[in-house]
Amino acid sequence: MERAEPTRGRRKAEHMADTREALVAAGATLFASRGYAATGTEDIVSSARVTRGALYHHFSDKADLFRAVMERSARDMAQRLIEQETARAEAHPEYDAWTTLRLGFQSFLDACADPSFQRIVLIEGPAVLGHSIWDSLVDQHGYVLLAEVLTKAMQEGSIDALAVQPLTRMLAALISEASLYIARAQDQARAREETGDALDRILAGLERRPA
Amino acid sequence: MERAEPTRGRRKAEHMADTREALVAAGATLFASRGYAATGTEDIVSSARVTRGALYHHFSDKADLFRAVMERSARDMAQRLIEQETARAEAHPEYDAWTTLRLGFQSFLDACADPSFQRIVLIEGPAVLGHSIWDSLVDQHGYVLLAEVLTKAMQEGSIDALAVQPLTRMLAALISEASLYIARAQDQARAREETGDALDRILAGLERRPA
DNA sequence: CATCCAACATACAGCCTGTATGTTGGATGC
DNA sequence: GCATCCAACATACAGGCTGTATGTTGGATG
Structure with a gap:
């Protein structure tokens, strides 16, 4: 995707990338704390120390900036999960797909605790972007990983x-809602335990059964 | 809540209720089709054949109207499910709690197919109202029924x-997402079948196991 | 029948988005 | 090395939309 610029053009290109990144970072912070509708474009550009002209130069409109913000959030989340996954695979090569699945889901549940991710991706995203754009983003960055693990577990017969496709989304919604429930609970430790138990029990329904 | 007016005051009170209902109905249609942000208050009042003055007389702001719209949608959904539930209980008094649970969940899945419900309650609601208001609405109208059925199934030992509380919400999210998946699928019949299967299998994880 | 007030209608002010129009600094060709 | 150009912004403007403040009216009330 990223084409190598001629050496001369680097400085300018980097500066542009900086500006864009500053806008996305400012948008991420503000959208996550105040929400999309309550965040004015002026708030964003002043936080990023540019003007509204820069925003509308880099993005087609406010929703397009939100799209970039959500994409970054989803990408970061996927990256974190992949790292945990590979680390676990290295540390415990003996785990089968079933164990990997269960542990991975608990990791996912914990990762979803991030309030910024919750607000941007889970709450505002669907309403701001509409389902087709939201779906495509989550497909790209989120579901691929889940679907992969599920497919592997099926192949191993566990x-x-x-x-796989509907199952992936249903389980992702399950975990997402669980993370929101935990975040809003008074006793979060207890909520984490209870949802974790429920998640394990629900997953058990997928376990291969004797015919 | 509703105090009996003196007989003389009836006409006026009914007219007021009509106006309010017209606003809620117009809001329901427009919010469901265009979304909350894209629907102007002028669109709503012209559709309801009143002026913006009436809207701001009956509701504190646009979000408050949306709250009433969502409340009606959630109440209707709950009402439909309760009716189906009682009808099934009368027609098949022999069903145990486990069977009732499974059939009820499939009914819930089908009921969630309503596009207006999806848009207003599932997609826009969380973003527009915030979690505390949204949660209280869903607690009142939606979760009580689910929690009741789950509790009964646990008491019967099935x-x-x-x-119950976290499990209720996780399962509700599961079904909600499934309904959205079906609605957005190209082959809806196939999606309905696949999600129905997955839902049944997931529920099976909750089934009582021999120690 | 005079009075009052709830249930609206109208008018206005402020904000916010998107666009149209400048401006500037670095890259580029010669 | 310099004129030129254009991308990357900054500024200015127009339209719409929300919420509020202020009128108005028809029915209830004593």
Whole structure:
């Protein structure tokens, strides 16, 4: 995607990238704390120390900036999960797909605790971007990982064969809602435990059964 | 809540209720089709054949109207599910709690297919109202029914004892997401079948197991 | 029948988005 | 090395939309 610029053009290109990144970072902070509608474009550009002209030069409109913000948030989340996944695979090569699945889901649940991710990706995202854009973003960055793990578990025979695509999204929604429930609970430690238990029990329904 | 007016005051009170209902109905249609942000207050009042003055007389602001719209949508949904539930209980008094649970969840899945419900309650609601208001609405109208069925199933011993509150919300999210997946699928019949299967299998994880 | 007030209608002010129009600094060709 | 150009911004403006403040009216009330 990123084409190598001629050496002369580097300085300018980097400066431009900086500006864009500053806008996305400012948008991420403000959208996450105040929400999309309550955040004015002037708030964003003043936080990024540019003007509204820069914003509308880099993005087609406010929603387009939000799209970039959500994409970054989703990408970061996927990156974190992949790192945890590979680290676990290295540390415990003996784990089978079923164990990996269960542990991975608990990791996902914990990672979703991030308030910025919750607000931007889970709450505002669907309303601001609409389902087609939101779906494409989550497909790219989020579901691929989940679907991969599920497919592997099916191939190993640790869970029964089901349609991977709907199952992926249903389980992702399950974990997402669980993370929101935990975040809003008075006793978060207890909520974490209870949702974790429920998640494990629900996953057990997918376990391969004797015919 | 509703105090009996003196007989003379009826006409006026009914007219007021009509106006309010017209606003809620117009809001429901427009919010569901165009979304909250894209719907102007002028669109709503012209559709309801009143002026913006009436809107701001009955509701504190635009979000307050949306709250009334969502409340009506959630109440209708709950009402439909309760009716189905009682009808099933009368037609098949032999069903145990486990069967009732499974059939009820499939009914819930089908009921969630309503595009207006999806847009207003599931997509826009959380972003527009914030979690505390949204949660209180869903608690009142939606979760009570689910929690009731789950509790009964646990008491009958057909599913294992788990924390009802988090489980209720996780399962509701599961079904909600499934309904959205179906609505957005190209092959909806196939999506309905696949999600229905997955839902059944997931529920199976809650089934009581031999120690 | 005079009075009052709830239930609206109208008018206005402020904000906020998007666009149209400048401006500037670095890259580029010669 | 310098004129030129254009991308990367900054500024200015127009339109719309929300919320509020201020009128108005028809029915209830004593």
